[in-house]
Amino acid sequence: MHPHDSVGDPAHVSATEGGYSRNPCGPMLPACRSRSNKNRLCWWRAACLLLMPATVSAAVRLPNVFGDHMVLQREMPVPVWGWADAGESVRVTFAGASATATADASGNWALKLPAMAASAESREMTVSGHTTLTFRDVLVGEVWLCGGQSNMESEMNWCCPEEGKTASIPTFRRIKAEHTLAATPQSDVKASWAVCDNGAASGFTAAGYYFARKLTRELKIPVGLLDTSWGGANISFWIPGESYRNLPALRPQWEKETAQAQAMTKAYLETMEKWSADARKSLETKDIICARAPFMPERREFSHMFNGMVHPFAPFALRGMLWYQGEYNANDGDYYIDEMRGLIQGWRGLWKQGDVPFYYVQLPNLDMPKDDPAGGDGWATIRNVQTKVMAIPNTGMIVTIDVGEAGDIHPKNKLDVGERLARWALAKTYGKHLAFSSPFFKGMNVEGSAIRVAFVGAESGLMAGNKDGLKPVVEDKHAKLKRFAIAGEDKKWVWADALIDGKTVVVSSPAVPKPVAVRYAFAHNPAGCNLYNKDGLPASPFRSDDW
Numbered sequence: 001m002h003p004h005d006s007v008g009d010p011a012h013v014s015a016t017e018g019g020y021s022r023n024p025c026g027p028m029l030p031a032c033r034s035r036s037n038k039n040r041l042c043w044w045r046a047a048c049l050l051l052m053p054a055t056v057s058a059a060v061r062l063p064n065v066f067g068d069h070m071v072l073q074r075e076m077p078v079p080v081w082g083w084a085d086a087g088e089s090v091r092v093t094f095a096g097a098s099a100t101a102t103a104d105a106s107g108n109w110a111l112k113l114p115a116m117a118a119s120a121e122s123r124e125m126t127v128s129g130h131t132t133l134t135f136r137d138v139l140v141g142e143v144w145l146c147g148g149q150s151n152m153e154s155e156m157n158w159c160c161p162e163e164g165k166t167a168s169i170p171t172f173r174r175i176k177a178e179h180t181l182a183a184t185p186q187s188d189v190k191a192s193w194a195v196c197d198n199g200a201a202s203g204f205t206a207a208g209y210y211f212a213r214k215l216t217r218e219l220k221i222p223v224g225l226l227d228t229s230w231g232g233a234n235i236s237f238w239i240p241g242e243s244y245r246n247l248p249a250l251r252p253q254w255e256k257e258t259a260q261a262q263a264m265t266k267a268y269l270e271t272m273e274k275w276s277a278d279a280r281k282s283l284e285t286k287d288i289i290c291a292r293a294p295f296m297p298e299r300r301e302f303s304h305m306f307n308g309m310v311h312p313f314a315p316f317a318l319r320g321m322l323w324y325q326g327e328y329n330a331n332d333g334d335y336y337i338d339e340m341r342g343l344i345q346g347w348r349g350l351w352k353q354g355d356v357p358f359y360y361v362q363l364p365n366l367d368m369p370k371d372d373p374a375g376g377d378g379w380a381t382i383r384n385v386q387t388k389v390m391a392i393p394n395t396g397m398i399v400t401i402d403v404g405e406a407g408d409i410h411p412k413n414k415l416d417v418g419e420r421l422a423r424w425a426l427a428k429t430y431g432k433h434l435a436f437s438s439p440f441f442k443g444m445n446v447e448g449s450a451i452r453v454a455f456v457g458a459e460s461g462l463m464a465g466n467k468d469g470l471k472p473v474v475e476d477k478h479a480k481l482k483r484f485a486i487a488g489e490d491k492k493w494v495w496a497d498a499l500i501d502g503k504t505v506v507v508s509s510p511a512v513p514k515p516v517a518v519r520y521a522f523a524h525n526p527a528g529c530n531l532y533n534k535d536g537l538p539a540s541p542f543r544s545d546d547w
Contacts (some may be wrong), residue, residue, distance in 0.1 A: 060084040060129035069193040071224025073143045073317035074118040081110035094125040118221035141222030143318040146208045148325035150231030157202035159412040164202035171222040172196040180308030189312040210418025228309045237305040240346035249338035314350045320357035330382040355394040359424045364404025369527035373485035374493040378524025396424040399438040402467040402538045435535030441542035450508035458503040465532035473536035483529040486515040517545035
């Protein structure tokens, strides 16, 4: 059975794309642009029908995720699927291996090629049925899915244009799903593979580029990225409908907003019917201009980006998933944990590869800093929530609290973002022995008038560090730790002194003789926060309290 057997084949849906009409049984035909053109086209079609045999075979077809320059996942069976005539036998051949399948009554077929070793050799894949397709320059390596909003989508030509123009990593390829919204899961999306060469990297996701660059350097094998990002997107657009229906934490909000959206749509259609009637009346006179049509009310389009951009890529074999999002949902609080769980479980469930690695980005610093030891403003809370998401198995989060820009929600430093994501992958997915985790709050003990803070990810030791642009972090042995605050039972926060003691930090203040809670960098922009491990990875902002 085809992986998308519940979804209609888009080749059999009337559509016009780029001035051409999709014909399920023939070539792309010029779209009608005038009545005379339409008449000629209809005559041409009629003539062709008279000359054609009674039975016409549809060309075997695959979704656009398969194409020239693609990278196939190594060391696991490779699903290949598509459409053909019902009952047609389809054979796929690649790298000396082949597999066959028979199209079902709906024309869907699916098969799996055997697992293959990584290879940078440029080879061809052939797909044979009544017709034959050939995909050229196919490599085998590591495939990762990228998702999220604008900071994942931001391209090299914006943040680092010179490298985008000159980058040449022929074994790194990327496919980008065209921005597509859909009310139901789709089986295909407009997309094509591009090789990182001859300036093509200018249009690549910058975070993804630096992730893939580090992987190709360390693993010395091809890397492919499936890019499904879209700026300004609420996480609810990316969560599968199945997650909303099946997860108790998500279902109430989904039911509520879906009912509201349906009511709004009904009211809008009624308004449009009245407008259409008025518009038709205005055409009966020569001195009345019809009023502008009303706009569709703003609605939350649950799952529409998942349906249109993510679903068409599955079940293309991959190693893991990358995610950079949260800006749009910064006020969701702990509900964001449920949303992330719905997204992760939904994506993993779609691919049916078990708990594939899912690595994501904690939001960076932003806006002008405030001299408030209590903090809690802006993105402070969502960062804390993002940290809790790591309780989901086989996930990892990179910290970027040192690479943001006060005046720009889109910081240009995607080098550290991509390479820190790659560290997680290299260590946790590929078994490389290198530092990957930032220091994360583990716990605290009150010791007299001080609090001792312990960390996970501090095995190499802790230091005060200095981060200057794209340069590596350097230790500053003379600097004091900044952005620590403590409070007593009165819940009044004050700035505190903080001293590194081995793999812990001791925090105190003369103003709080009996401290009970500690916070670090818990602010929208905790400017100057400078706690790192000895590997140069910044400590995650944290709070020990729940006030």
